[in-house]
Amino acid sequence: MNRNFKNILQKLITTFKKRVPDFLPLKAVSSASLWEGFRMGGYKGEARVRLTLCALFFLTFISEAQDVHFSQYYFSPLSLNPANTGNYKGDYRFFGNYRSQWRDISKAYNTYSAGGDVNFYPSNLNFSGGLIFISDKSGGNLNVSKIMPSLAFHHKLGEFNMSYGVQPGYVMKSIDFYSHSFPEQLNWSTGKFDNTLTNSETNVIQRSNYFDLNAGIVSSRRFGKIEPEIGIAIFHINKPKETFVSGNNHLQIRQAYNIGLNYYLNDKIILKGYSLYGYTTKASDWVSGVNVEYVLSKSTFFTNSVFGGFMWRSGFNRNPDAGIATIGMNYSHYTIGFSYDITFSGLKTAVDYKGAFELALIYRARNSRLGKKIIPCERY
Secondary structure (H helix, E strand, O other), rough: OHHHHHHHHHHHHHOOOOOOOOOOOOOOOOOOHHHHHHHHHHHHHHHHHHHHHHHHHHHHHHHOOOOHHHHHHHHHHHHHHHHHHOOOOOOOOEEEEEEEEEEOOOOOOOEEEEEEEEEEEEOOOEEEEEEEEEEEOOOEEEEEEEEEEEEEEEEOOOEEEEEEEEEEEEEEEEEEEEOOHHHHHHHHHOEEEEOOOOOOOEEOOOEEEEEEEEEEEEEEEEOOOOEEEEEEEEEOOOOOOOOOOOOOOEEOOHHHHHHHEEEOOOOOOEEEEEEEEEEOOEEEEEEEEEEEEOOOOOOOEEEEEEEEEEEEEEEEEEEEEEEEEEEEEEEEEEEEEEEEEEEOOOHHHOOOOOEEEEEEEEEEOOOOOOOOOOOOOOOO
16 A cells, blocks of 8 residues: 555656746655655654645646636636636626536545626727636645636727736635644644644745736637637736745746637537647646537527537646546526546546546526618619
8 A cells, every 4th residue: 555655656746846836845855755754754844844735736736737727618718818708799697617626535626616797888889897706625725715807898800809808806825734734743642643732833824815917818700611719818917926935936927828719510510629728837738629519499699509529638748637528508598518527647546537527607698789780772
């Protein structure tokens, strides 16, 4: 049992050391010394704090970078790009997402998001306002909460639909040290750890709160049967300070580039391609795939349809991470999507190839704004 755990730990440490964040300096630690420290309980002071924090963040940074993510990212528009605020046909919209990752691990990763946006037209200009709440609880009692309002402006530039968005917000991160045991908390009378005893850690904090700023741009246009959309988003523009130990670590800017492509094969079948590439200082992520949508019926405002497909998550500088099966439907005002991640990374042995389950739900109100119609008439 110990030998198997040591081998898994060695593989994970090798991957992790390439992607460890600046506020968790573990570059000089080998898997052998790390294992010995865990086995003997011999880490002291700041080194032990860093290893405790590494245990909290470990699987999170192997799977992705520092931000919350969804496999069905196209169903979480405001976390994908602030310019997606109001970027739809309708008066207002509500949406929610749920992700449960690696449930076979004793402390699963659970992510929730909920929000909405609305279009308004002062002086006949198209502005949009939105708000998204995000809650993420990672294994090891790391909690992240985000409150992110957004504002966007939409207009036509020639034949192109252009959207520009900005998203200021507040992020709250916390760690519950009382849910963990430190060597000084060993009660020699009972032979058990007692987390009500002092842990002797004086230079660590349990909360890290900061202001964050994101911005983005989206452009789309239809060319006959083809309708492409391109988005560029920049996150952490202000490089906020984030640390749980004494230090001056700042989040680096994360760039996200996404491409969507609708191909209207005929009146019944639509091929929808998706691709998202994200990059930050120490990590990159690439998700791509295709959904096939079959139209059941159409009305003046809505299309009823079912869809299914497959996506792949990987990185240019790392091994494949997961395959993603997707299925869902559009009915009247509603869109519902399901996805399941099949793990192919180095963690596949520990989780038996099982990954994450996601559920997405969107409600769109119909567009009550009158559009321009061209009515042909005979000439006399």
